[in-house]
Amino acid sequence: MLEYEATDREDVDVLVTGGTVVTMDGDRNVYQDGAVAMKGDEIVYVGTAEEARTLYDAKEDVDASGKIVMPGLVNAHTHAAMSVYRGMADDLPLMEWLQDYIFPAEAKNTNADMVYHGTKLACAEMIKGGTTTFCDMYYFEDQAAKATKEAGMRAVLGETVLDFPSPDSVDPAGGIKYAETFIKDWKGDDLITPAVAPHAPYTVGPQSLKAAKDLADKEGVPYIIHLSETQSEVEQIKEKHGKTPTEYLNSLGILGDNVVAAHCVWLTENEKDLLVNTGTGIAHNPESNMKLASGVAPIPDLMDKGGYVGLGTDGAASNNDLDMFGEMDTTAKLHKIHSMDCTAMPAQRVVEMATIGGAQALHMEDKIGSLETGKKADLIVIGTDSANMTPMYNVYSHIVYAADHNDVETSIINGQVVMRDREILTMNEDAVKAKGREIAEHVAESLREEPDGSS
Ligand SMILES: [Zn+2]
Known part of the structure; x- marks a missing residue:
């Protein structure tokens, strides 16, 4: 019976469950204990975690309990x-x-x-x-x-x-x-x-x-x-x-x-x-x-x-x-x-x-900007554990007035998890920052030079 139920569920790539899902759809729906399911580069479901768990099996689960989930x-x-x-x-x-x-x-x-x-x-x-x-x-x-x-x-x-x-x-x-x-x-x-x-x-x-x-x-x-x-x-x-x-x-x-x-x-x-x-x-x-x-x-x-x-x-x-x-x-x-x-x-x-x-x-509203079925799978998960996020009454107020960029924990773009628990998975962040500092040294040097190239 259990096995039958498991195969009955649709396979998706990433399933985000729990937390406050701020959709920014036409009705500005917000789901408490919500869920977003993604297949390939697309969102295939936005709704409640309870329903999503009965519908989908995911290759990758993201637990967003107590957090804020919103469009990137x-x-x-x-x-x-x-x-x-x-x-x-x-x-x-x-x-x-x-x-x-x-x-x-x-x-x-x-x-x-x-x-x-x-x-x-x-x-x-x-x-x-x-x-x-x-x-x-x-x-x-x-x-x-x-x-x-x-x-x-x-x-x-x-x-x-x-x-x-x-x-x-x-x-x-x-x-x-x-x-x-x-x-x-x-x-x-x-x-x-x-x-x-x-x-x-x-x-x-x-x-x-x-x-x-x-x-x-x-x-x-x-x-x-x-x-x-x-x-x-x-x-x-x-x-x-x-x-x-x-x-x-x-x-x-x-x-x-x-x-x-x-x-x-x-x-x-x-x-x-x-x-x-x-x-x-x-x-x-x-x-x-x-x-x-x-x-x-x-x-x-x-x-x-x-x-x-x-x-x-x-x-x-x-x-x-x-x-x-x-x-x-x-x-x-x-x-x-x-x-x-x-x-x-x-x-x-x-x-x-x-x-x-x-x-x-950007004239891309048919693809991005809200969490809706059929749109590209671009979303972020914001933690609410930091002192500056505690407690929370209104989610929009929190996003604008209380949240700090450091509160962003996970980012999914085009269905790919590009950051998980603040670790960027698509690049070596330290190497990227080191290269930026190296370029800045040349910039500083060039600014000390005279316009004809002599220093
Ligand atoms: Zn400009």
């Missing part, structure tokens, strides 16, 4: 490889930080090797902090793709296009060509979505902005861009093109449901409507915007209008970490104090932004 976090905007520039230049406004420090350091140090190892370091930090998908914008994205794939993470990786020489291209045509090759090489991968990423309206001219859009449309891949990050950008674009940045992009036919626009801080009412009505994804980066004193993005407005808003950390050079728990906490508090209204950004809304909202911003 989506970091909607970052520059992963810049982790090796963490803390290199701080306390400066964006234009000075970028022109006087970041671009010169990148000219000397950003190469294929740096991008590979820098991205690996970023993946280590993100996996340990509960991120399962990230959206990247940098150079040598083929190397970022290799590192990300080895780490077992999911990502949208945008190859940067600029109108001046960049670390991997001497001119914009070269950038587009690099992106084209990268897209062709990686399109259709189960973890990596290749993309093209013109840096911003103030660093890329209309011709290249449009050429990149044509490439994204032709290949059916995302188009990633920084937009309306600072007031000085708005002034520059108005002076040059007679329009605000979002209106300018709209006039070029760029906005749309394959676009991810990062920052969107300085927007008129018309620009908010343009972003929302065109289905353009919006990546909110509050800590970077605060640190560079760029401003406060009108996120509650954009969400009220039905915009696709995700949450991002931006790069580690402007944050200075890739911690989505810190970012969630900041987001809730920033919008409350900015509006002097403590209801402006409730905890649940912030969790939405970090999960399903991020999936929508």
Whole structure:
């Protein structure tokens, strides 16, 4: 009888049981003593542990009793490889930080090797902090793709296009060509979505902005861009093109449901409507915007209008970490104090932004962002044993205000357990960190050199 029952149950690969399962599905269902079953790269069941035990036999069991189970976090905007520039230049406004420090350091140090190892370091930090998908914008994205794939993470990786020489291209045509090759090489991968990423309206001219859009449309891949990050950008674009940045992009036919626009801080009412009505994804980066004193993005407005808003950390050079728990906490508090209204950004809304909202911003909501049957098997298990998590009344409040990235215990991406009990299984974390420190020594050295190369 027992044997008959055992064979009657369906075989699955991973079964997570127990704990509070926060699904982020359309009804925002939360299961106490819940369960998630995964087969291959897909979720095949979300419900109660009691029912799941009668239905499934698993190759790998994850006991989440007393813990929180939720969709993996989506970091909607970052520059992963810049982790090796963490803390290199701080306390400066964006234009000075970028022109006087970041671009010169990148000219000397950003190469294929740096991008590979820098991205690996970023993946280590993100996996340990509960991120399962990230959206990247940098150079040598083929190397970022290799590192990300080895780490077992999911990502949208945008190859940067600029109108001046960049670390991997001497001119914009070269950038587009690099992106084209990268897209062709990686399109259709189960973890990596290749993309093209013109840096911003103030660093890329209309011709290249449009050429990149044509490439994204032709290949059916995302188009990633920084937009309306600072007031000085708005002034520059108005002076040059007679329009605000979002209106300018709209006039070029760029906005749309394959676009991810990062920052969107300085927007008129018309620009908010343009972003929302065109289905353009919006990546909110509050800590970077605060640190560079760029401003406060009108996120509650954009969400009220039905915009696709995700949450991002931006790069580690402007944050200075890739911690989505810190970012969630900041987001809730920033919008409350900015509006002097403590209801402006409730905890649940912030969790939405970090999960399903991020999936929508990246135009991947049919695949990720919630725990639902048929979606990709991306989830995290958060421990509740730490003093900072004790006791627990409301799970959304806990995720946003009490949880620390160190509370993330287990991470599953595309059905693969990539971290178990805080040990990353897809890489040697110590070796990855050592390589990051080694690269930083070269970076520090290069910054001491004169521009002509002499020291
Ligand atoms: Zn950025």
